[in-house]
Amino acid sequence: MKKARNDAARAMSPELRPLTIGILAIITCAAFEAMAVVTAMPAVARELSGESSYGLAFSMYLTASLLGTVVAGSWCDRKGPGPALGVGMSLMILGLLASGIAPEFWLVTAGRAVSGLGGGFMIVAVYVVIGRSFPQQAQPVVFGWLAAAWVLPALIGPLIAGFVTEQFGWRWVFLGVAPIVLAAVLVVWPRTRGIGQLETADTGSARARTYRGFALAGGVFGAQWAVVRLADVESPSGATVWGLTVLAAAGIAVVLLVLPGLLPRGTMTLARGLPSIIATRGLVNVAFFGTEAFIPLMLVSSRGIDPGTAGLTLSAGAVGWSAGSFVQARVHFDRKWLLVAGSSILSLSLGGFALATAAEASLGVLIVVWACSGFAMGMTLSSTSVLTLKLSPQNEQGRNSAALQISDQLGGVVGTAGAGALFALLRDADNPGHVPTFVAIWLALWVFTAAGIVSGLRGAGSGTDGSGLTPSKSMEGTVPA
Template sequence: MSGSAPQRRPAGAMSAEYRALTLGILAIITCSAFEAMAVTTAMPVVAAELSAGAGYGLAFSMFLTASLLGTVVAGSRCDREGPLPSLAAGMLLMTAGLVLSALAGEFWIVTAGRAVSGLGGGAMIVAVYVIIGEIYPSALQPVIFGWLAAAWILPSMVGPLAAGLLAQYVSWRWVFAAVIPIVLVAGLMVWPRIRSLGPPASPAMDAAAGRRRALWGTVLAAAVFLAQWAGSAAAVPSSAAVLLWAAAAAGAGAAGVALGRLLPPGTLRLSRGLPSVVATRGLLSAGFVAAEAFLPLMVLATHGVDPATAGLALTAGAVGWAVGSFLQARAGGRRHRLLVIGATMLAAAVGGIGLLASPSVPFWVIVAVWSFAGAAMGLALSSTSVMVLALSTSADRGRNSASLQISDQLGAVAGTTVAGILFALLQDPAASGQAGVFRVMWLVLAIFACLGIVSGARSAIVTPNTGKVPFTA
């Protein structure tokens, strides 16, 4: 027998050391997931009661636009002050936005409440990533990110149904109000474990740099909103179409300039290492989120199923995502390969859905293919989170985590906008089925995933001396 003392087994994510923090973080993500799923379901009822009119879409675009700004500001703040101020501010803003929306007497107040909630949501997510990087050992981080992805499953399954029942039989206001206790409980659970976290010893930026970054975040949010609104409006024939397309191009150009200041240098060129990890996140989100947004519409049009049945495809995607996250947490080897595998799976699934956009294809086949797409996202996106933390230091962890979220959010906006413009240009309201329209949309969206294969391969870090890839986190 060896005379040395037995090594202490590393504590698990649900050990006494981490349990309250883990549950609190899961509650934060569950809150965000339920808010996204439930509010989407209840919004038609809100719009009808408060006469939303043409402002209906602003309740969604303003949330996402504000999330971009909240993400940028929180990233800079976390690197200067630590994650605690950003998490506290994010929770307060999320709660304030929910209260504002729940008490709204006019639709513009609901929209304002969504914008405030978006600011809070962006700040919360960045702070959570920094907390995971600061507190959990690297061996536990893939497990935590896998669980975060799984935290979307329950809201995906029960959120739309619960919101629909509340809106129909009680009041849509409770859809907003029901999320508030979850936010407060989550804050109480994580506070004891994170209250000692302070700023990094050597911050990567000073206050002036943080203000400049926040300014560029504002430019990005405004440019994204302009491009999204003008592009969607230009797809509808009108005398102002040329001006609208010009405005959309200007917004896209301004967003590109702002991104160059906010993302790691070389992200738009797919430079090796961290820049390509961040780019992969955005490209995969563009393909998946846009396809998922139009999937219920496709099966309703091509298969004639009812909305509840159409929702089964989304549930299958959420379950597949959880399975993919579970697998990546236990995968060994070089993690950049998981990005390539996930992007390849997503390209095949999204392109496959396009080829299957026909009434003759059984509905269960589409459900199965979409679960495959969800598994691809769980495999790849959780891996991007792990890689960004591993490639960051305590001084730039907040900024890099914010960059990852910016890429994720902007990718979702870009993909959804492209899909929406294609749908508006190609659809014929007088025709039935529209299978050809959806086929074109899905094949175009698959291009984003194909580009993700390239960026995923370039996410590997190659040492100049040996040519080997040392990153195996």
């Protein structure tokens, strides 16, 4: 306990206090944006007839974040986090405004993509600020505080968004968040000027990673758009089916081709140490975010619950997430084993959520079970963040943080796009609240929690430093020289 207090004191020392407060403001703002938009989306889909493309609005945000993450990783290594943070803020605000005035659902989706691009820039910049400005001993505490920054938005965000949606319309949810983003980033951006470029940054590798990032985002977009269209089109012709199938296969092939070059070597095969730590991040995200995106829709359509009340489930998940992150900051054993514990808890809780949905359990039961899922995610993801920075030399913190976020966001894309495709395939237009459709989605996503347990074991079952390889070589072979 004394050690935790000392680490917290380092993070709130006079020289670091303004930066710490600014970072917490950014994450609080991002949390409010996420909780508010998820709460409002059922109303958006209903008004603009976008139910069949509901999942695409979430996965496109994450797809664009992939591109922003790759570009920001190398950019932060070369120029410091300040420029990426400023550009990310501008793009996120532009996307929110575009979604807020959109007359059609596909334009809302496009606005979410622009916001996602900005979010990718911002999150990598925040990670680099933490890695370069805070002592390693204080970093677990800072990541715990970042998770705690979700608590207030999680508690009031859905209620405010639900109230605004019902009283003034969903557009004001998007338009009202934009000024909050601006205020949060302006707090921290001036304090990043002293965190400049590193002389060892490799411009050639940065350019190669940028090209790979465009290819990855393009492949992900093509695959998910084709799958959603294939499920959405009624009585498609043979040529349409063939064309969309080829597009989906080509997109998946591109992703599989370029993804290994953006991650530490061995991530795709669950090599021990850092590669499996990063893989665990992606696998648990598939399950959690794929489920979370459809919880409000299930409660609104199946049970007739208003959006604000339905959002309380998401609030419980965020509170649980903060609790899990609080716990990981105070462990005294090897934190790599938290990856196994977190994945196991998530597997049990997501399976329980599917059973509770099938049994039409009360809203209170669903809230408690989803809080357990959030606890597991807080424990797991905060630990992957700490371990990645610990195993990264300073001149690779941007790239490795980007690799972690790529795994994070790609997991969210696979989860939301896959859940969206299943929903489009299984949904009954005459019965949009068909409970077995949602149960099938939860069970399909549960499989990824089992894979997360395996990758967690691979990440934990390595040497003393947890890397399984020399930290300075963690990205060797991932990009051409």
